[in-house]
Amino acid sequence: MAISLKESIQVGLSDFWSRKIRSLVTVLGIVLGTMSVIVVLAMVNGINQQTLSWMMERGGLAKITVHRNWEYDGDGNERDYFTLKELFHIRELLPEAQFFNPETNDWGRITYKDKFYRNRVQGVVPDYQYIEEWTADRGRFISEFDIDQNNDVIVIGSTIKNELFANNDPIGEFVTFNNRRLKVIGVMKHRYLKNNFNVGNDNSLDYLNRRSFVPISTMVNKITGKDVINSLTLKAKSPEAAPDLADKLENILLNIRHGENIFNIESAQEEAQEIERNAQTFRMVFFLISIISLLVAGIVIINIMLATIQERTREIGIRLAVGARRFDLFIQFLVQTILVTFIGGVIGVATGFSILNIVSRYLEFQLIAYPGMVIAAIAVSVGVGFLSGIIPAIKAANLNPVTALRYE
Amino acid sequence: METVIRFENIVKEYNMGKISVQALRGVTAEIQKGEFVAIMGPSGSGKSTLMHILGCLDTATTGSYWLEDQEISKMKKSKLSAIRNHKIGFVFQTFNLLPHLNIRRNVELPLMYSGMSAAKRKVLAEKVLADVGLADRLKHKPSELSGGQRQRVAIARALVNTPTILLADEPTGNLDTNSGNDILSIFSDLNRKGHTIIIVTHDSAVSERADRSIKIIDGLIVE
Numbered sequence: 142m143a144i145s146l147k148e149s150i151q152v153g154l155s156d157f158w159s160r161k162i163r164s165l166v167t168v169l170g171i172v173l174g175t176m177s178v179i180v181v182l183a184m185v186n187g188i189n190q191q192t193l194s195w196m197m198e199r200g201g202l203a204k205i206t207v208h209r210n211w212e213y214d215g216d217g218n219e220r221d222y223f224t225l226k227e228l229f230h231i232r233e234l235l236p237e238a239q240f241f242n243p244e245t246n247d248w249g250r251i252t253y254k255d256k257f258y259r260n261r262v263q264g265v266v267p268d269y270q271y272i273e274e275w276t277a278d279r280g281r282f283i284s285e286f287d288i289d290q291n292n293d294v295i296v297i298g299s300t301i302k303n304e305l306f307a308n309n310d311p312i313g314e315f316v317t318f319n320n321r322r323l324k325v326i327g328v329m330k331h332r333y334l335k336n337n338f339n340v341g342n343d344n345s346l347d348y349l350n351r352r353s354f355v356p357i358s359t360m361v362n363k364i365t366g367k368d369v370i371n372s373l374t375l376k377a378k379s380p381e382a383a384p385d386l387a388d389k390l391e392n393i394l395l396n397i398r399h400g401e402n403i404f405n406i407e408s409a410q411e412e413a414q415e416i417e418r419n420a421q422t423f424r425m426v427f428f429l430i431s432i433i434s435l436l437v438a439g440i441v442i443i444n445i446m447l448a449t450i451q452e453r454t455r456e457i458g459i460r461l462a463v464g465a466r467r468f469d470l471f472i473q474f475l476v477q478t479i480l481v482t483f484i485g486g487v488i489g490v491a492t493g494f495s496i497l498n499i500v501s502r503y504l505e506f507q508l509i510a511y512p513g514m515v516i517a518a519i520a521v522s523v524g525v526g527f528l529s530g531i532i533p534a535i536k537a538a539n540l541n542p543v544t545a546l547r548y549e
Numbered sequence: 550m551e552t553v554i555r556f557e558n559i560v561k562e563y564n565m566g567k568i569s570v571q572a573l574r575g576v577t578a579e580i581q582k583g584e585f586v587a588i589m590g591p592s593g594s595g596k597s598t599l600m601h602i603l604g605c606l607d608t609a610t611t612g613s614y615w616l617e618d619q620e621i622s623k624m625k626k627s628k629l630s631a632i633r634n635h636k637i638g639f640v641f642q643t644f645n646l647l648p649h650l651n652i653r654r655n656v657e658l659p660l661m662y663s664g665m666s667a668a669k670r671k672v673l674a675e676k677v678l679a680d681v682g683l684a685d686r687l688k689h690k691p692s693e694l695s696g697g698q699r700q701r702v703a704i705a706r707a708l709v710n711t712p713t714i715l716l717a718d719e720p721t722g723n724l725d726t727n728s729g730n731d732i733l734s735i736f737s738d739l740n741r742k743g744h745t746i747i748i749v750t751h752d753s754a755v756s757e758r759a760d761r762s763i764k765i766i767d768g769l770i771v772e
């Protein structure tokens with residue numbers, strides 16, 4: 142039987158305190174290692190979370206969008222836009238798409254009495270509100286009937302409502318957009334998402350509040366007079382179904398454009414997976430760097446502990462002379478190394494959290510640290526202590542009492 | 550009379566690469582319970598080597614050594630720590646106290662390795678330190694004591710486990726005459742109380758106090 146663990150820990154602790162500076166130098170690597178693991182992982186988690194919640198705000202992971210492929214550089218024989226008729230045809234080919242929203246924009250002044258606001262107006266179909274999970278909270282949104290009838294109606298954004306109507310009720314009033322008189326039938330719900338990066342506006346979604354919506358048929362047939370539709374947004378029944386739907390859509394588009402790669406198809410689910418993959422890669426790289434720095438930290442610890450044991454040869458001789466077993470000395474030095482790295486891990490985690498605290502105060506950036514990270518960081522510190530403590534401890538335990546006592 | 554120590558034909562050879570030195574070249578002796586034995590001899594004659602073997606700090610190259618009824622020379626090295634802990638009290642010329650522990654903790658050390666509870670060993674250490682006249686210095690570090698006081702701490706540490714034999718290798722070698730005499734008086738007292746004591750010395754005054762002397766010259770016992 143060896144002396145109790147409590148005894149070993151006491152001996153280790155008093156050694157730690159009687160050599161504070163050396164102990165701190167010993168564990169500097171561990172402190173820096175655990176600290177940076179906590180800080181970097183919390184930041185990666187935070188950025189991921191931020192991006193995902195932005196994507197959720199922008200219509201969720203089942204969303205698929207089609208845009209012109211700006212890298213396409215063909216001979217110009219194929220149309221690089223859709224016509225309304227073409228889009229209704231594509232819709233029929235994709236019954237599994239839950240929602241389907243072609244979109245076209247026009248810029249100009251929306252005028253009401255003596256006031257005007259210059260911004261983008263979008264021609265959309267009713268599905269827009271389901272895809273974007275956003276609709277009018279006063280009056281109503283555009284209906285199928287409006288599309289069929291090319292109705293002269295408009296749904297305005299909350300900022301436009303405030304600019305043009307102040308506190309008056311806009312519903313039923315007429316505004317003019319590019320010489321077309323349009324009846325206001327609704328006001329979109331105000332959108333808000335806190336901007337955590339603290340640049341520009343504090344609302345990341347404010348640009349949406351400045352938009353207005355008209356039926357796509359009205360836009361194409363009466364406002365612009367050009368049957369040109371540049372983008373299309375779809376929503377699959379679930380995020381999991383989105384990649385298949387995107388593939389099918391891609392085939393259809395290639396087909397109607399005779400194999401020319403004119404459009405770009407983006408799936409939010411695939412983007413999210415891409416983000417997750419990137420984060421995973423980053424974590425792997427960071428993990429490898431951490432392993433290497435822990436290895437270096439471990440080697441430093443082995444060296445310092447070997448030097449410590451060298452210095453304490455006489456003490457070891459004395460302990461052996463009064464009856465310490467080799468195992469007692471082995472445990473004493475192993476426990477001491479583990480204790481030192483454990484304390485280093487705790488200091489590292491503590492400084493990591495202090496840094497997170499300060500950084501998040503200045504960045505107003507959401508940093509996400511899980512309890513698991515703390516446990517892992519400390520467990521790894523203890524593991525490094527264990528592994529790098531073994532060799533020095535064996536060396537201490539194998540000293541010959543007489544030689545150790547003679548050591549000057 | 551009861552024999553405590555018996556050794557026969559002890560040879561100790563130090564191998565240093567190609568050359569080997571025979572520090573002991575076959576020594577034989579017996580020591581009885583309660584004896585006070587002085588070991589004398591010129592420098593380099595092998596006195597410390599013999600003491601280390603008797604104190605189970607080192608093992609003989611050949612020869613046999615019995616301590617009470619146990620044949621130490623046949624024991625595994627791993628067993629020797631228990632023998633050192635329970636049966637041997639060793640006092641060194643250079644005190645060999647742990648500098649960062651106070652003297653009470655220094656004296657507790659052998660008790661800690663024998664597994665005694667903290668409360669018990671505190672009481673025992675304080676008692677033994679009182680016996681050597683250091684009751685008022687328990688919290689002092691070794692560096693805060695005089696040489697003579699340090700050697701008394703070392704004696705307290707050697708006695709605290711009530712060993713079978715007390716070994717001292719030139720215990721007065723680092724002390725002035727007065728404190729040296731104090732230490733020798735402590736050994737004489739302990740001997741009167743029944744302790745078996747073996748002491749290495751250059752000082753013929755010490756050997757006069759002893760029951761008998763063993764003289765070693767060049768690795769051999771000569772009388």
Ligand SMILES: Nc1ncnc2c1ncn2[C@@H]1O[C@H](COP(=O)(O)OP(=O)(O)OP(=O)(O)O)[C@@H](O)[C@H]1O
Nearest residue numbers: 563565570571572591592593594595596597598599
């Ligand atoms: N570890 C060792 N390695 C090699 N030789 C050693 C070792 N220890 C002792 N010796 C040699 O053994 C011989 C006896 O040494 P020992 O220390 O026993 O002498 P001693 O009688 O105690 O001398 P002193 O009175 O000076 O203390 C010496 O020649 C010494 O050099």
Ligand SMILES: [Mg+2]
Nearest residue numbers: 596597598718
């Ligand atoms: Mg000597």
